[in-house]
Amino acid sequence: MPSLPHRQSGSATTTAAARPDSTSTSVAPGTTGWAAGWSTSMQRPGAGFAPNWSEQGFALQSVRQVVRLSVGGDAVRVRLSNLHGTGPLTVAGATVARSAGGAAVRADGLRHLTVAGERTFTVPAGAECASDPVPFGTAALERLAVTLYLAAPTGPATYHAQALATGYRATGDHRADAGGSAFTETTQSWYYLSGIDVSGGAARPSGIALFGDSLTDGTGSSPDADRRFPDALAERLAATGRPRAVLNQGIGGNRVTVDSAWLGDRATARFRRDVLGQPGLGTVVILLGINDIGISEVAGVSPFPVFEPYTEVSAEQVIAGYRNLIRQGRAAGLRIVGATVLPAGPSAFSTARSEAKRAVINSWIRTSGGYDAVVDLDRALADPAAPDRLNPAFDSGDHLHLNDAGYRAMADAVDLADLG
Template sequence: MDMKLGKKLLAVAGAAALAAGLSVAPAEAAPAGLGLWSGSWASAPQAPGAGLAENWSVRGFSEQSVRQVARLSAGGPAVRIRLANTYGAAPLRVTRATVARSGDGAAVREGTVRPLTFGLARPVTIPAGAEIVSDPAPLPVSPLDRLTVTLYFATPTGPVTYHGFANATSYRANGDHSADTAPGAFTETSGSGYVFTGVDVLGPPLRRDTVVAFGDSITEGAASTADADRRYPDRLAERLHGRFGVLNEGIGGNRVLNDSTCFGEKGVARFQRDVVERPDVRSVIVLEGINDIGSSAGGLGDCFTPNPEVTAQQLIEGHRALIGKAHAKGIKAIGATLPPFQGADYYTERGEAVRDALNAWIRTSGEYDAVVDYDRALADPANPDRMLAAYDSGDHLHPGDAGYQAMAAAVRLADL
């Protein structure tokens, strides 16, 4: 990186420190000529809990380092990292944080480790309920590069904000190994993500550069190959190759209309945080509602309560609320039809009728600015209520890798 850019980045950090103290909400605009911050990777935060799989969120961390890998969708001359204490009951102390280019597994590449600062300080305390953004780190990145973020917690954290189904491996070590390049100390693994919720990159000035994929486990990438970046938003990022950033704001089990202790706040509540308040968003693809429909069948356990019997009209009103929030910020709203789910554990004929009615509204009402028809892209031509076997992961609800590839291919890039 040249000296002029380095000085400008330092100016950004200084301005954030003066204006925001601990960088709770720094400005999105960089100094003149540098451009705007754009989202390049994201993970939707969830409240700590047992979820459906063992994780570290409830116990938290003490004298431990946590290492997580993110594949970027867009590049730029510098990055900044987002950390969240969204659901914390107390301030969260991060003693040390680093970012580096990823190696294999928990390894990082020699000579690429950069310390992260927050308001020019290395330790940072994140207030309860807050998200913070680091100062710019001088690490140029390209589309589809992988970055590793390591967080060291010297003192007990208590329960931490996390993301339940990361479909990627997180690594844990005892002690401070934030600057290690070798993976040896990171002997424990988890399938969830912790505290780390985003990577922003410097983009061109005067241009909105981020597309958000918003939804449930199908957006999140459930049943795709772990650590392989084969979710549909990943495949869409490959098609775009840096033209726009793509943020995955899917949460497994999430619903439009009802909260869940396991699957996050309802879509109409979290949309403001996970879409509208992300930096530099130009459009959002909304794919959500199948869990509202499926949970109406009942008998799915506490994670799916409350589980009222939702109607197509109620779901339409929920989608209208999402469209309104997007349009209020000047964000283009793209509606995605719900894929087939015949044969899934919570399939019912009543649920199929609700899905058909919601899909018909998404296709024909004109209330979304554009439509991506995942229903038709994934359906078996011989039985349109069922997913094509070649695209089915095997549970008749979630696509496999080939299905996610077909979903990404179904998006008209001009609509973005």
């Protein structure tokens, strides 16, 4: 399976020595290799769909972020990304701890993170680093909090816009605080935190990356409730007694074929970093295409400048993009599962032209044999009386995104045997 690669244009530096990541560091006793237990896809700083801290960055502030692992182990390492930074990112200190709810953490077991043995370290612009391994027992579906103290001005921050999880900010160094009283500001985005890997513990099957757009990211689901499609699938797998890593590599608004300053690099370009760069993977599920065929339909009527550019994309261009992703995944030894594109009527994304494209795309997904398996989400979630619309029981209200029940239905539509 792919291992954590050296990242982009630089390597993490510390007061001791330069090191691109921690893959060469001796691991804690009993560890047997790394697997991503949680991850997210990084984006350029920007206004996004909601206010966030990415453009202003941080100085003399602590940022506490809570995530849920899909698998556990005996040791962890934390990955931080400065992929879109304009200069080096200096982390004055960082900790990992078990979440106690809200901004609070459990004091027992709180660990300080290091890189090359140093608590203060620097991540060059365009790079990602992994912390040194930390002996830290974790379980599947357990929530961890990572706290970064950023003393020097960071400049604009590499981030993930739609976390659907509350993050917290405090003035000053509060990385080791157990209580949350100092963390008086909140956000719904993740900053710099790109992954948490686990090692050791019971032998586990290979992980699964869900690669997509807002329907993978979880738009429309309940914040702070872990009710996204990847969360529901991770819970199904955990209930079998054999948890598997399920990684959410969705970006709201992402397209197969079009780069966007605010909605992420095109899928064919970011696949290498966001999927092939995750340790311990065996399968990827691809759910993309609605934004390629829908965003051009809202040109001139959309209230969100984040949708720019409003590039018109043909069904054939989307299919060519799928073929590109399949080639990349197969070359890395991954099993590739395709998901059909869900209906979007009567949202502005759904017109006669976009529906005709969606029909061609879904026919190719179902019948071409391009994928190792197919999840027909279109048929599973469409309104039986109006197949160009979502089932009202699953509609979040905007006719494009799902509610909690809809994301659960997506996970239930997956044949677990198809995941390898």
